[in-house]
Amino acid sequence: MQDRFTAETERFRRELLAHCYRMIGSAQEAEDLVQETYLRAWRSYSGFEGRASIRSWLYKIATNVCLKALQPRPIRVLPSGLAGPYDGPDRPPRSVAPGEVSWLEPLPDAWIAPPAADPAAVAVERESLRLALIACLQHLPARQRAILILREVLAFSTAETAEILGTTTAAVKSGLQRARARLGELEAEPERLLAPTDHRARALLDAYIAAFERSDAGLLEQVLRTDAKLEATPFRDWQAGRTMCIHMLDAYVLGTPGDWRMIATAANGQPAAVVYHREADGALRADGVVVLAPTAAGVSHVIKFHNPALAATFGFPDVFAP
Structure with missing residues (x-):
């Protein structure tokens, strides 16, 4: 029975992980909840009578x-979910x-990436x-939240x-x-973001990485849109407008050239980078992950997650070794 259970259920693991993430907002917690889902499913599998599809039963x-x-x-939440952009004294x-x-x-x-042979599935997954x-x-x-996701993202009937x-x-x-409502x-007007595979999105990510590695504020000005937003956890303050973002x-x-190194990746269907910072001992240690919102006019939103453990989550080492 174990083999049959695995054959019938394992193919839904990635989409269930995406579902739990949409519900909970944490990759690690979503992974734990998927494990709990499969444990409960296994325990009740002998009583599954097939009145619904195996997929809807798992959901x-x-x-x-x-x-x-x-x-x-x-x-x-993100910092922008706590209060408006910071416009106080310089600090x-x-x-x-x-x-x-x-x-x-x-x-x-x-x-959670679906098979590359199905571009429609990739687009839907990325957008959601x-x-x-x-x-x-x-x-x-x-x-x-559950109703909206089940109906509008996963297309379950009422x-x-x-x-x-x-x-x-x-x-x-x-x-x-x-x-x-x-x-x-x-989110009154959802933005049209470039796919991470779009050459324009990759060019923006490469330029953002280069700006940090070279400590080049002028290059950042070319990357960010005039109305760009910048926020970072665990900071309460966030910036709105390219001028404010670049000043901060x-x-x-x-810092100075060489303080930062970044490795390109992708997160939430957006271009991203795992971030390393040079510490006092000279080592480049994991600092977190930055995610960009690329548009045809430039990057509209930068979100930095200051959490060194995210490097391992994304499959990268704690210390950068050239």
Whole structure:
């Protein structure tokens, strides 16, 4: 029975991971919730009677695992979810005390990438995992979040969604309407981002990396859009507008040539880089991950996640060795 269970369920693991990430906003937690989903599925597999598809049965388990996990937890946010952009006196950004805020985390594309032979699936997956969208989803009540994801991302019918959530079709329709309205308030005009594979997106990422490695604020000016936003966890302050972004980076971050090294990767369907910083002992140690929002007019949004453990999450070493 173990072999049959694996054959029937394992092919859904990547998409279930993406689903749990959309619900929870953390790659590591999503991975743990998928493990819990498969454990529960295995325990009840002998009683699975096939009245629903194996896929919808797994999504029912995964969604309810996520809803239970969300009950005692604060939502995960980005700095822009706490307050407006900083426009006070010139000073380094203020950090948030550990444990005060639960931060959103990036998701490596390699964890959930569908087969490259299906470009339509790639496009849908990429669009539904944009960091801006994931950040907005976290502000929806958990059940509304689940309804919106099941109906509009995963294309389950109203009846299937009601079955997955153990509710009525009327409740699903009402919840979807409220979720759409709230999402529209949070992200009124979703941006059209370039795919990470687009040569223009890669050129922007390469230029951003070069600007940091050379400590070149002038090159950053060519990369960022005039209305660009810059935010970084675990800092409360964030910047809006290219001038403010470059001033903060030039004054407090860029340092001198050689202080930074970055390795290109992809996260949330967007170009990204694993970041290393030169420490006092001369070693380049993992500093976190930066994710860019590339558009035809330049990078509109930069989000830096200051968490050295993310290097390992993305499959890179803790210390950069040329």
